[in-house]
Each structure stands twice: as structure tokens, then as C-alpha cells.
Amino acid sequence: MLGTLRALWEVLPLFTNTDWGQNANLAFLEKHMGASFEERPQPWVTNITVDDIHSGDFLVLSKIRGRWGAFETLEKWVTGAYAGHTAVCLRDSEGKLWVAESGHEDEQVASVMTVWTQLAPAYAGNMWNEALNKRLGTQNLSLSEIIVEVxxxxxSFGELLAIPEQDNWVYADGKSTSCVAFVFEMYKEAGLFGELASSIQVTEFTIKDAYSLKFFENNSSRLPKWCNDGDTVKLPFCQIRGKYRMELPGYNTMDPYPHMNERCPSLPPKYLRPSGC
Structure with missing residues (x-):
């Protein structure tokens, strides 16, 4: 009981949209992930124009305050990612710049299964059962019927849960697209995975998996002149804004391979992954 109260005392402040809540998020990530939050020189906004952005540029974002900042903090802790959201820049046929993302259609429904179950039990149950039916190759079985079938x-139920999500599965409300799966499905269709595309399911990727891929510029001299302008530390990527310097451990280090990220554990604080998982 005492341990539960201590855990609640540590987690509940994360959701407050206050300086106290922000500091709680920073302290949580420092304690449980070993993250560091080094302050950048002011101004905390890079001098960048729309013309500096290219179609396909990958955006990684991190929020450390408020309700969604708290959800991102918990997601980071669970997955080992040092960011909580992703998006992609796209230009249309007229050259107009857009930022495309997969987000929350209804912000009153939080992206955590337990919260979904409380706020929208029918929707949560349908989503859960539909995903399990996909893995079994069945249709419209209830949870109890699914357990019997397994x-x-x-x-076992554990083995059922471990079956990888497939990019071509279509649910009642459309495809299953997290923010990172949305972006990397585009990259997959664009040919970035080459001949490996048919053996990679991007719906199994976390944000950490995404920014770890060797898809990005590895020659810092070729980065734009505005990139990290005014900062005393030159990152291997461009940080557009933020009080704290962005950390992306393992950035741009991993070559794609068949069935990558389908069997990887995620245990803090080191988040070690077996080779080829």
C-alpha cells in the first residue's frame, strides 16, 4: 500500500500544467531513464524559414508539461524513446508546405488503454478484441471466446499478444497508425526500405526505433547553416526550438533488417535489445 502511494505521488504531478508539473516530468525522466536536460543558449528558437524545409523532413517533438506532456513522459519511459511525438513535412504540387501527423481526433479520449476503458468502455473493448481477432485470423469473437480459441x-494469451501487428491490417475505423507508423509508412511506400519493405512492419516501430534508423544525414558538414546556429554543442541533427538540448541516443545508427523490432524487449533504464530482435 505504501509503495502504491509513493508511485501515485510520483506520477500524479506529471499531469499538472504548472512549473511544478514540468519539473516533475524532468525529474521523472532523469531518475527512470537517465535523461539529462541541458539548457541551450538563448534564443531558444532557430532562425529558420519555410524555404529551409524539404518534403520528407522528419520532425521529432518532445513535450514535458501538461496532460499530454505527462502521457509522453510515460510513453518515453515504457519505450525508451527520448521523444513523444513525430510528424513529417510534405510539399504539395504547388510547393506549399504542410506538416502531416497522426494524432488524437478527440483529445477527451486519452491514448492509454486503461483510460480508454474507463472513459469509453465499448470503444476500448471493440478495439482490443478486433486487434486480437486479427492475430487469430478470426472475426467478431468476444474476449472470452478469444481465450477459448487460443x-x-x-x-497462450501471452503468445497471442506477441504476434506482430501487420501494416496491411484494416480495422473498423481504418488502419492502425501511431504517429511514427504514419510517417514511416510513407517512407516505406517511398522506397526507403528497398527490397526489405515486404518484411518490415512499421506498425511495430517505436519513436526510438524510428530515429535510430540510418535514414538521416551522417555528414554534419552537410547540415543546413541554420542548424544548431548559436548553440555551443553541435548536434548530429537540427534542433528548431526548445529550452533544453534534444537527446536522441542511438540516432542514425541502425541499418534496416527483415522483421526488425518485432521481438524487442523494452526494459528501463538501459533498454538493451538483443541483436536482430
Whole structure:
């Protein structure tokens, strides 16, 4: 009981949109992930124009305050990612710049299963059961029927949950697209995975998996002149804004391989991954 109260005392402040809440998020990530928050020289906004942005540029964002900042903090802790949201820049046929992302259609419904179950139990149940039916190759089975079917097949519920999501699965409300799956599905269609595309399911990627891929510029001399302008530390990527210097451990270090990220554990604080998982 005492341990539960201590955990609540540590987590609840994360959701407050106050300086106290922001400091709580920073302290949580420092304690549980080993993150560091080094302050950048002012101004904390880079001198960048629309013309500096190219179609396909990958945006990684991190929020450390308010309700969604708290959800991002918990997501970072669970997945090992040092960012909480992603988007991609796209230009249309007339050259107009857009930022495309997969987000929350209804901000009253939080992206955590337990919260979904409380706020919208019918929707949560349907989503959960539909995903499990996809993995079984069945349709419209209830949770109890799914468990019976799993036992009939000599399997276990844990093994069912471990079956990788497939990019071509379509649910009642459309495809399953997290923010990072949305971006990397575009990259996949654009040919960035080459011949490996058919053996990679980007719906299994976390944000950490995404920014770890060797898809980005590896020659710092070729980065734009405005990139990290005025900062005393030259990052291997461009930080557009933010009080604290962005950390992306493992950035641009991993070559794609078949079935990548389908069997990887995620245990803090080191988030070690077996080779080829």
C-alpha cells in the first residue's frame, strides 16, 4: 500500500500544467531513464524559414508539461524513446508546405488503454478484441471466446499478444497508425526500405526505433547553416526550438533488417535489445 502511494505521488504531478508539473516530468525522466536536460543558449528558437524545409523532413517533438506532456513522459519511459511525438513535412504540387501527423481526433479520449476503458468502455473493448481477432485470423469473437480459441490451438494469451501487428491490417475505423507508423509508412511506400519493405512492419516501430534508423544525414558538414546556429554543442541533427538540448541516443545508427523490432524487449533504464530482435 505504501509503495502504491509513493508511485501515485510520483506520477500524479506529471499531469499538472504548472512549473511544478514540468519539473516533475524532468525529474521523472532523469531518475527512470537517465535523461539529462541541458539548457541551450538563448534564443531558444532557430532562425529558420519555410524555404529551409524539404518534403520528407522528419520532425521529432518532445513535450514535458501538461496532460499530454505527462502521457509522453510515460510513453518515453515504457519505450525508451527520448521523444513523444513525430510528424513529417510534405510539399504539395504547388510547393506549399504542410506538416502531416497522426494524432488524437478527440483529445477527451486519452491514448492509454486503461483510460480508454474507463472513459469509453465499448470503444476500448471493440478495439482490443478486433486487434486480437486479427492475430487469430478470426472475426467478431468476444474476449472470452478469444481465450477459448487460443487454448484450443495449444497457445497462450501471452503468445497471442506477441504476434506482430501487420501494416496491411484494416480495422473498423481504418488502419492502425501511431504517429511514427504514419510517417514511416510513407517512407516505406517511398522506397526507403528497398527490397526489405515486404518484411518490415512499421506498425511495430517505436519513436526510438524510428530515429535510430540510418535514414538521416551522417555528414554534419552537410547540415543546413541554420542548424544548431548559436548553440555551443553541435548536434548530429537540427534542433528548431526548445529550452533544453534534444537527446536522441542511438540516432542514425541502425541499418534496416527483415522483421526488425518485432521481438524487442523494452526494459528501463538501459533498454538493451538483443541483436536482430
Amino acid at each position: 487454448e484450443k490451438r495449444g497457445s
